[in-house]
Amino acid sequence: MHNKHIKNVVIVGGGTAGWITASLLAKIIGKAINITLIESDKIGIIGVGEATIPPIINFNNALGIDENTFIKETKATIKLGIEFENWKQKGDSYMHAFGSIGKSFPFCDFSHYWVKSLQNGDDSSLWDYSLNYQAAKKGKFAKLPHIEGTTLPGLAYAYHFDASLYAQLLRRFSEAKGVTRIEGTINKVNVNQDDGSIDSVTLEDQQKITGDLFIDCTGLHALLIEKTLNTGFEDWSHWLPCDRAMAVPCESVDKITPYTRSTAHDAGWQWRIPLQHRIGNGIVYSSKHMTDEQAKETLLANLDGKPLAEPRAIPFRTGRRLKQWHKNVISIGLSSGFLEPLESTSIHLIQTAAIRLVKNFPHNGINDEEVTEFNRQSRIEIEKIRDFIILHYKLNERNDSEFWRTCQRMDIPDTLREKIALFKKTGKVFREYDDLFAEVAWQQVMVGQGITPEDHHPLADNLTDEQLRDLTTHLKMIINNTVDKLPSHEEFLASL
Structure with missing residues (x-):
């Protein structure tokens, strides 16, 4: 050859x-x-x-x-991000939203300014500064390369x-x-x-x-x-213990949400992917902690509409x-x-x-x-x-099943352990060469699953407390005003 x-x-x-x-x-x-x-x-x-x-x-x-x-x-349909429900604890949710968060600064990310604002007593969510998150939760979308009248980037998107x-x-x-x-x-x-x-x-x-x-x-x-x-x-x-999946489409019964949903269950998680003509659903689970019959019952009990097929188990090895x-x-x-x-x-x-x-x-x-x-x-x-996916499992704070407790206790690759430790201590995370996921993606999952950095970059101290309040207030106002003017996701699809 x-x-x-x-x-x-x-x-x-x-x-x-x-x-x-x-x-x-x-x-x-x-x-x-x-x-x-x-x-x-x-x-x-x-x-x-x-x-x-x-x-x-x-x-x-x-x-x-x-x-x-x-x-x-x-x-x-349009996808603006992935919402994770019950991954930290039951009842909690956060989103890995595409696109940027806040305003771009040289040498340090906006998240450092957000951390400082928290230390000053502000209770804003990191996602208050995400255009993608705000548009996703309000069911809005338009092709928007940048926010009009600003240098801020617009909506980043993919598809279902x-x-x-x-x-x-x-x-x-x-x-x-x-x-x-x-x-x-x-x-x-x-x-x-x-x-x-x-x-x-x-x-x-x-x-x-x-x-x-x-x-x-x-x-x-x-x-x-x-x-x-x-x-x-x-x-x-040994890092990703789920070894089976089931998939089933169901009828659409509600507005088409422009984001994917991932909902953690007792021994795995369920996906929800809205298309124009149906909703794609599936459950990923560990056969050591959940039987096929239990997985099927869990999947079918959490559908939006009538199932359009019979779920079948798909074994896999990660x-x-x-x-x-x-x-x-x-x-x-x-x-x-x-x-x-x-x-x-x-x-x-x-x-x-x-x-x-x-x-x-x-x-x-x-x-x-x-x-x-x-x-x-x-x-x-x-x-x-792989490391980014392990991150979701490792950082869970659930105590309601052995599956999630095992994930909390597991050893993880040194590369991931060091990245988590650095972010927890300093708020810093660095995108390595050939890493698919940008810093803002790592920040969202780590913050969403319970890590609030102990410190921020010293450049955030260049703003006085009043200037920082003005910055965060102004950013939220720009994002909210922009989202309010957007057409709905359904209107965008209909326009095609």
Whole structure:
């Protein structure tokens, strides 16, 4: 393989992962390669990843997909953040809102000024200064790059959408750009006896598909990367104890809220994702602390409307493939690893893997240096997201179940422990290179789950108490006045 020119790319598996990968390859380097995608209508897709984060906008723009068309085709709604209920204690809630909070200052974040205001006796919430939070809770939205008459940024947003409809949209896009789709189920994977790479796959009808580079998008089955190449897996269940999920759509019965909701239960959490035509729901739980029947009862008891399907259990193991790229196979999507969808990162990880593949696409053969760099970037990315998800579990203050008490007691990665300790003592948090989540995201989860920093940056002392009161009062007034003028989320959708 090291000397073989890469011309024929075979994507095994469709769904969101397969068609995202096919669409980007076809758009960027489709004229230089042949792309074949194999999928079977007989094989269902998990399809629980219906909430996203803001970078999806850049991805769709890179493909040239019109936003209005995307929203219509995928039954999409707007997402301004994720509300977490019962994560600190029962009855508590906070939001990881997209976008900025307060006003940008050089060398220190607005949160330091907020901490100082608390020390001065102010009882304002951090989210009083979040335009996204205020708009989300009032059901408002408009495309707003910045707040009129100010230098303050406007609304940052992502989408809720039907993942299967997104895959269909990308399939049409990909086929129009020359991607060949083959319907069929793989019966055999043919391995090169000399170097252990994959030569071809044989379908049930005995058709043989050869390729130079194979993309494994077979989901948790991991047909190529694990079942065939035995790449190995790093298990993270000691940090993230949930190992099963159930998903069920239900009828919409209320206004379409422009945010995702994550509600903690006795042994896990439930998601609520509002689409135009239905609400997507699911529960993630630990089988050591909750049976499938208990999970099903909890899920169905907390729906907004009539369920539209029968929930079924989906077992999973949290962790990552030791190598996302091994020999001539690159795993993208669930075949490369699994993180529960607590922060809506599943589809994002597919898109970044596809982008990474384009950037590191082999030309005159696969070389070890390129594979090593691809795997290094993949590992760093998913480990940083892993730490952010562990953060939610570790910081809970619930004492009502063994599951949550176990999460409080668990050892956590040193990188995360040090980040929590620094924020608690100083109010400082630093975004590392390749960290998906910005400082403001870490601040919201840590504050939302009970950490109030003991100190603030000395730059906050440059304002007198009166100047600080004027700043915070003015910011709240600007945000509230801006939100009041926005159309409702439903009005925005109707305008399309």
